[in-house]
Amino acid sequence: MLARDWFYNERNRIGLDTAVASIYDHGEDADLRARSALKMLGLQSGWRIADIGCGNGVLATEAALMGAEVDAIDISPAMLALAEIYARDRKARVRTRSAGLLSFAYEPCSYDLIVSEFTLHHLPDFWKAVALARIHRALKPGASFYLRDIVYVSMPDGGERDVEQWADFHIKNHDFARDSVVAHMRDEYSTFGWVMERMLTDVGFVLVSADYHAPMHGTYLLRKPTPGEQS
């Protein structure tokens, strides 16, 4: 899509995340969780992968330590600086890219795996679909996309309960301040799980699995069909 005067400015999130970067923490065992997710995804040494919205780079670093060629992409220079330090401390070769879901540069059909965790909700729904279509184009046929995000599982009449449970979960398990958790509801763009599934399949992915687990968390495993499957 060509840049237009109505194009969404994804960089308007930078200030917020720069403030968060200094306190941002994945919690204990984040490296082990990242490694087990990458094993589940069948990561092979030599694969070309991208982590979009890489944050402080734990998953990108684990992928590099497992032998992948990794692009760690984030809109926030502060987050990328943390990712670089994290990777360097572990002697992992990670290539950081200062770009967003709507702007990362890619060769069509070039990645073996793309991961994006807790980042897509920064975009309003139309722009989520634009980002998902870009990710679809960037993947090789048959390759996987692993998406995790904060999504609504129930309709608004159950929403109050879900949001409170979700806020309590993050305050208890991740030590987040309530204000930083509720800012997500006020200022960001989570959508319904069923909207996410429809967007993913409409841009061409095969939905391998959709899992709704911790309060308001959705995990999706997608595959880009091969040309033979499409016909």
Ligand SMILES: C[S@@+](CC[C@H](N)C(=O)[O-])C[C@H]1O[C@@H](n2cnc3c(N)ncnc32)[C@H](O)[C@@H]1O
């Ligand atoms: C909640 S953090 C998640 C970080 C990491 N993926 C994780 O799961 O721990 C969201 C990340 O998305 C980044 N971000 C926000 N908007 C973005 C965009 N449009 N494109 C790429 N990254 C974005 C933020 O800078 C931040 O690092």
